[in-house]
Amino acid sequence: MSIPVLPDSASTLAPKTDLILLALTALSVVVMAIVFLPMIYFLFKYRRGRPADRTPLDLPTMKIEVTWTVIPLVLMMGLYAWASEVYLEEETPPLGAIEINVVGKQWMWKIEHAEGNAEINELHVPVGKPVKLTLASQDVIHSFFIPAFRIKQDVVPGRYTSEWFQPTKPGTYHLFCSQYCGNNHSQMIGSVVVMEPAAYERWLAESSPGQTLAQQGASLFRELGCSGCHMGNSVVHAPRFEGLYGKPVALQTGQVVIADDAYLRDCILTPAARVPGGYSPLMPSFQGRVNEGEIFQLIAYIKSLASAPVEGSPP
């Protein structure tokens, strides 16, 4: 049995985090030395019964106090700035990352790749490419934690959160749910499989369901009746989705919002709260009729229309 002392380090963020942890440890050791060595020395030298010079000294209290207030403060501010910078980097996914959707529910992880592949409690990714996860929860708060990548993000019901990583080493790593979520919280675990790009392509092809996520969304779009209003020549005056994704939308209230994943999700679940300008609030809420995984599929479909020509305007 091998005894681990440090976790695997398998993403671009891992060494950066480790360096901070190392610096913190070094600082702690120095502080402990500063506190404990004199303390032990005093305890020995001035223990009762041992002869020593104990006449009180007239020390410049103020100077001493200021010194030991300011020095730790300065040291800590350095660490603060450094760690905050790394954190902000962690919070900002790079452009062009592979986008993968994750749905957490009691007590499993469901993962949807854009190519249409779906997996449970396993996440396959290629080495060397940035990956952005969009996280949604079907019920309570979970947290998507991959120790080898040093990343963690709560998965909060009612909204999307995201995290990203860029694996650097092929292998299989732990995936934990780290936010307590009920009975089988400790079983909500899985593995992240980092593969060479070629192997990854092979895996995608082999486990492919034959339809991309957007295509799955398209069929849902028909099954749920969205197409009845949003497509062709419907009687209802409802917006078209060609060229919508990523563009600003002016709402009836005068507010302008960007049509991103979160916006589309809200439109499907609580349409009345955000009516685009020029439309009347006719759309029914689909709350309870679609689950988070299906919403991801619908969004993927609407996204896929982003580059389609806007109807009525020249291509």
Added chain:
Amino acid sequence: MNAVELPPPVETEEVNYLTCECGVKQWLLTTDHKRIGILFLYTILVFFTLAAVAAALMRIELLTPKGDLLLSADYNKLFTMHGVLMVWFFLIPSIPSVLGNFLVPLMIGARDLAFPKLNLLSWYLFVIGGALAMDAIIRGGVDTGWTFYAPYSTTYSNSHVIEMAAGIFVAGFGSILTGLNFIITIHKMRAPGLTWFRLPLFIWSMYSTSLILVLATPVLAMTLALMAIERIWGVGIFNPALGGDPVLFQHLFWFYSHPAVYIMILPGMGVASEVIPCFSRKAIFGYEFVAFSSVAIAVLGFLVWGHHMFVSGMSPYAGTVFSLMSFLVAVPSAIKVFNWTMTLHRGSISFSTPMLYVLGFIGLFTIGGLTGVFLACLAADVHLHDTYFVIAHFHYIMVGGMVTTFMAGLHYWWPKIVGRMYPEKLGQLSAVILFVGFNLTFFPMFILGGLGMPRRYHAYPPEFQIYHVLSTAGASILGIGYLLPVIYLLWSLKFGKKAPPNPWGATGLEWKTPSPPPKHNFHRTPIVHEPAYNFPPLDAS
């Protein structure tokens, strides 16, 4: 020079607060702060025992990677019970309600607290709250963790959440009344000549603690009430399906609970600031700095709650602000640690039991605090959040810090409280056992956390086992470290040597009255002419 103008205490058997009127009714309806302190002592020991048994069961379960001893549902109920009882029914009332109750009037030369009846009411509220919590546990328990995060607590959990919340709510009002009583007493009832800067530092720490109790606890009470109402009627304030915001619950909860962690350390710091000067026979170094750092901790402590939520989906920029504040709150703690160390310089140090405990405290608190700085560090916390690193951090502070100083204080004032000495050698031995057992239990958890072992897991990957085994072994030693004092302290009630009024040669008004003190503390109101810790100067030998 004598500090106060008092006749020398009479050495005959006189009636004291323990021996006067000692029927059951006189105890249960007492308004004497000293007796109420003792009532609290008994009550919190019951809760500590229950919570410690839960810890023992958890530690035994964690010996093996598979969840073989307990069902996950039972394990979840155990850590919830452990957390809730330890925090609200043991640690928060530990030093304030037991030692604080006993000592605040004695130390400031008052006959009682300002509102003795409210003080008794605090105890009853505490007992009623505790009974509700125990009933919730007996009827099947609660499985939300001590943090009660929505929407799990409001919608999904099938356990007795409402009753548990009600218990905490009621006990919370007890805490508020205690805090209120202390603040008023310290403001208005100090003996003549006892100015703010002559107060013992224990009083300063009680004052800061009380501020937090009074200002933070109502927020918890209302938050738990909203949670319970939401659970009963499906309100939707925290439920995203109804337009609510689960992260709002976390903000409200931590707005209370972070200041509350300082309720669980400031009193310990106060005890340390009493014990160190006494056993070094020397005034504390930098009195004003130690005093004001308590207040600074109390105030800054209200501004850092978001550091529990760095990965909750809160705005990252808010995260950077909370991180900054968390670094700043470490500064006043630093000031204290350095001043304590400096007090030892040129002192005459004796290693009596209270001092041994306090020295252990300084070490463990420093480690716990420094690892708090790890967690305040944004990028580091993303990895360490909700792992055993956090568990280790707060046990170092709460058990290594506060429980250890509670033991120190209990030993230090034991002669005053019961009028008998405890056996010194056994005391020193158990302080050492506690220190060793503690480190063996909780140090491995730092490594576990670094490796990524999540908390609240009753089964875990096998490569973590070695550290869990070490930890459980440590817990068995730690258990002995707790058991031993219980035995010899009980023994000393009957067989201990009679204690003189001032067995340690300490300063402070509580030592100027007989042990145990008479019913109204002092035969005559003391008058104070000198600063705190005015020990006679030491010389060259």
Added chain:
Amino acid sequence: MNEPPAKVQFDNLEQQHDASRLGMWLFLATEFLFFGVLFMAFAVHHLLHPQAFASAVKQTNLLCGSINAALLLTSGLTMALGVTAIQNGRSRACVNWVSLTLILGLVFLAVKGAEYAGDISKGLVPGRHFAMNGEPAAQIFFWLYWLMTGLHAIHLIVGIVMLAAIAWMTKQGRFSARYATPVELAGIYWGFVDLIWIFLYPLLYLIGRVK
């Protein structure tokens, strides 16, 4: 004049008075934070659902709310006059002012009761029969409306009971210019109940009503 001796833990009546007053202020600080959670929840949801809150606020009864605001403000004044009266030793006047305050409080409750009845018939109680079903977040507004006004009403009722006791005891001649602590404490408490309404009134009746 019969003034009670100071309690045993105090040196004299003055110390006892100071302590009680400071105690009341601190207690009210606690109360304020207690309500503060509801205010906080209100503010957050106002930001999250501006539309729903704007349409919900139009449903509350502005007339009742305004009458009640006027009633409570007046009662604050009468209470202050009552306290001044006893401090000057005029206990008859004190009884009258305190009784008037008490009556204003009762009228407040009556108006509030009528308002509640109207709210119920308009279907403003969250739940299955909630009238504004198109706007789920309007439910949150009304939950907070009922919680906040209900909690305030409970405080008011406590205040009224307190005032009744004070009026009775003043009538018995228990207070005088030298010893009026309980009257003053009741006054401070009543002021607090007023103050909470001053916060509730704009939140629940005004903000977002006119556009």
